[in-house]
Amino acid sequence: MPVKKLTQYSFSRLDLYERCPWAYKKVILEGVPRVSNEAMVTGKMLHVLIADYLLRLINQKQQTDWQWAEGAAPKDASPDVLQIWQRFYNSFVLPPALEVYGVEHQLAFDRNWQPCEFSAPEAYFRMVVDFHFLQGDLAVVLDWKSNRVVPETVEKDLQLRTYGWGLKQVAHPDAQEILLRLHFLRYSKEREVLLEPQDLEGVPEILADKIKIIEEDQDYDPTPGSFCGLCGIPAHCPAMAQALMPIEVLAPATRDQAEKAASLLLTLQKMEKELAARLKEWVREHGVIHVGDMVYGPIRTISYGLDPQLVTSTLLEAGLSREQVWPLLSMTKTNLEKGLRKLKRQDLLKLTLTSASANDSEKIDFRKINS
Ligand code: SF4
Structure with a gap:
């Protein structure tokens, strides 16, 4: 069966192709529905809730509306969604005096990368930006993330550069710089990256090259890998x-x-x-x-939050020697690293590790090729 070509692209479509051309062919070209996973459902529900909330705040000229937010969560929302939503509205405050803003802003570009209507037949590349506003010369863009992992830093990857480029064309042409803020909803943590004019150069050309590769593909070979559990097909x-x-x-x-x-x-x-x-x-x-x-089914377990100081003094008072007690308080490199990071003293990790004996072991498992 000849594979039909697309007339409309988006970053998520390009991303799906890069993860697995076969998944792209089935889902995008042949319309096979993806079996949704928990992460997808959670992400979608939270995006809708947040967009409704922001529009309400903007229309009502309020910075918070906890009463409305409390009653806004759908009855069928999972405990996970409810918990994340509650964390969000309890900590979010709408920046004051927004003049230019966009909530779930739909942007579209034609084949010449000129802005056009999102629903227009000539719309060739489309994107939706979660939330953006102007602060002086700075355009601020927020992207809501429901990921379970918060990265230490954020790369200026093509997706972020595409959002920045699109917004500058359509909504904030005079903005000198674009601040992209990834808001990790689960933990109320944010990571920021500043896009300067040179970061936005060449974005349409890169996107066009990627589209060309997709359109020239004759095989759409499946590429099994870490995406297999998420592709939904x-x-x-x-x-x-x-x-x-x-x-x-x-x-x-x-x-x-x-x-x-x-x-x-x-x-x-x-x-x-x-x-x-x-x-x-x-x-x-x-x-x-x-x-x-x-x-x-459920199996009940009890876990104890043991305080090393209290455990030590209890055992010492009960007659054990220090030599007997210390080995019981087992410490891992991961715990040590986490603890020092919390204290903002990662510099002590190397020093601490030099005093420890190192066991070199090997295990056979999957790892990313570039790691
Ligand atoms: S299971 Fe893996 S290889 Fe197959 S379509 Fe999904 S991502 Fe591609």
Whole structure:
């Protein structure tokens, strides 16, 4: 079947192609619906809630409206969404005196990269910006993130540069610089990156090159990897079907078979998390599930927040010696690193590690190629 070409692109479409051309072909060109995962549902719901809230604040000329926000969460929202939403409205204050702003601002550009209507037939590249406003000469752009991980720093990647470029063309042509602020909703933490005029140069050309590669692709080969658990179409994927079938995958003898086995293992690892999240949700609503002689359901555990100082003094008072007590307070490099980061004394990590004995070990696992 000939593959149809697209007439409209967006950054998320380009991103999907880069993650897996086969997923792009199925979802975008053939319209196969993606099975949504928990992260997608949470992100979508929060974006809608926040946009409604911001529009209300702007229209009412208020900086907060906790009473409205409290009653705004949908009844069917998950506990996760409710918790994140509550954290958001309790900490968010609308910057005062906004004159130029946009909430879920839809931007579109034609084939010559000139602004046009979002719904116009000539709209070739589209983007939606979560929230932006002007502060003097500075355009501020906020992107709501529901990720579970907050990076230490933010790169000026193509997605951020595309947002910056698009906004400068349409909404803030006089802004000297663009401040992109990623707001991590789960933790009320923000990461910022400042885009200067040179960062916006050449953005349409880069996007056009990427589109050209997509349009010239004849094969749309599947590329199994860390995205397999999130693509939402593994049931339509030949790589998955192939990986699951041959018996030699269970006992690989050649490199080719080993690659198939690794592909299967990676997919199972990624999917396990998703599957467990959905099953947990089901169990919470409908109760435990029996599988043969096993039961899948809640298991209660008690965890203790042990204070090292209190534990030490209790044990010393009970007659143990320091030599017996210290080894009980096991410390990991990760904990030490986290603790020092909280104290803003990461500089002490190296010094502390020099006093420790190092055990060199090896494990075989997946890692990103460039790490
Ligand atoms: S399962 Fe992996 S290889 Fe297959 S379509 Fe999804 S991302 Fe691509």
